[in-house]
Amino acid sequence: MAPILHVIPTPQSPASPKTTNTLSTPLRGLESCSTMSELKQFQAQIIKLGLSCDNDAMGRVIKFCATFESGDLNYALQVFHKLPNPDTFIYNTIIRGYLQSQLLKESLLFYSHMLERSVRPNNFTFPLVIRACCIDNAVEEGKQIHGHVIKFGFGFDKFSQNNLIHMYVNFHFLEEAMMVFDSMYEKDDVSWTTLISGFAQLGYLAEAFRVFDSNSEKSSVCWNAMISAYVHNNQFHQAFALFERMMSEDVVIDNFIAASMLSACTRLGALKQGEWIVEQVKKSRIDLDSKLATTIIDMYSKCGCLDKALQFFKGLPRKGISSWNCMIGGLAMHGKGEAAIELLKEMESKKVAPDYITFVNLLSACAHSGLIEEGKYYFHYMKEAYGIEPGMEHYGCLVDLLGRAGLLEEARKIIKEMPMSADVGVLGALFGACRIHKNIELGEIIGKQVIELEPQNSGRYVLLANLYAYAGRWEDVANIRKLMNDRGVKKVPGFSVVELEGVVSEFIAGGRTHPQAKEIYAKVNEILDCIKSAGYVPDSDGLQQDIDEEERENPLYYHSEKLAIAFGLLKTKPGAVLRITKNLRVCKDCHQASKLISKVYDREIIVRDRNRFHHFKDGECSCKDYW
């Protein structure tokens, strides 16, 4: 994109004298408006008072129209164009309006206009235009604006500096970001967190840590920035280590740190640690706002404790919409479709209006439980009862629902007829259904599409290769593998973690690095013998022929999940529940084996996979083999 700013006129001193008004009643009224029609009534009164060209009065009108949710930016512009001498505040407000609508060109154009008309930008102007440059990576404009910041004398304005750091991180210009940061005499929390989390988002964890560590007066906010940097990069053990260091330095836990740590526990499936954080929240006087409550519900659900999630949810004095949604999502993951529908009804009886996400989660609950008729019903119901138009996510759930049930043609028809074109998520749902129902023809078409839409997603290649393998099309299998190689896409290695007494152990398929590897493998062999006599037959889902016939051991035997279960059986007393978390989906063979293990060893095994939960008990799984 060509730079928009051509002119940098020399600024002149501000011209228009300030009108002084005592705040009259209609002006006061403006402050309490909530709709455009209300606003227009007050505006009419103001105009009658002869204030139609008054910057102070019209500035308030413009502020409402340009920046409030119920406003109207075009109307703000009409008012603006009637003003003979709009002031800096008014220009800033219009720029803010464009910024909120993510309109880069328009915001910068207005900034240009203000310079051309010699209206002097102030300390509020630059943070806005700097942010505007982030919208479409307007690098050239961003550099120019940086020049203006200095030229107009705001080089040491903290708000401008912090926003410049943000902008350069956004451009991936790490050196420039560091330079602005280093030039600051007094860095505040925002400076530290912007740089640390900015580096972390780009994957530069070591740099982020160096910045963090160089802060001699770390606030809670700064600690959280680094902890959440680790969490976002899946470095959970690092997050825990840093958290412990923080505790040892007597830093007080706040909402954000609690939320970040809960998120780490959730992602790891570390229930014990998660519960400990919840205890800390209860003990300290951290305000349990609805966001934190949602995080806690999510932790319990995703660590496999649906009952504790429900208990916590029910005990909440005030339930925000996100808490209801999260609870419905939790029920969905555990395959409790009917209970999810009940919760929706309870919500309605308590006059809490469900929203867009409520129905995403509800439809997902129907899909996971095979509630086909109910799912279709609620898909229409949300629009009829609440006027919620189905969005991409709802279509994704509907396609998932139909596809899982084997109604592939119906799912395909939905995709054809939906008002927007299906995104990779929706197509991915159909592709997943092709895998379940082994529909090679459709799977090949859709699989190729999703691979091209997301060429870096390794799972899609693997799925298509498996589909080919199932059909015995080995040449196509090889081609897919080659394509992956050529594009440098790496298979995500599968791993499983099991939490025992608060210690989380991680296993990868066939891995032997665990200090007790020998015992674990012996235990797996013992388990296999036991379940074989109970009827276990290795099930590679038709994929086995691809493996070298000479290979002595079946790699299926040492999938990470089986290793984790073996370790769990070794380390726990009879009867204890095993909780396992996987990064990928459970394979058919491990699913079958887990069912038998739960029976033969009389253990409840709760496995969380990428998508959902499996509760194995007495030789059965809660998913009823529908996953």
Added chain:
DNA sequence: ATAGGGTTAG
């Protein structure tokens, strides 16, 4: 009137 950190599906 300005900025940074947390949650909700597959």
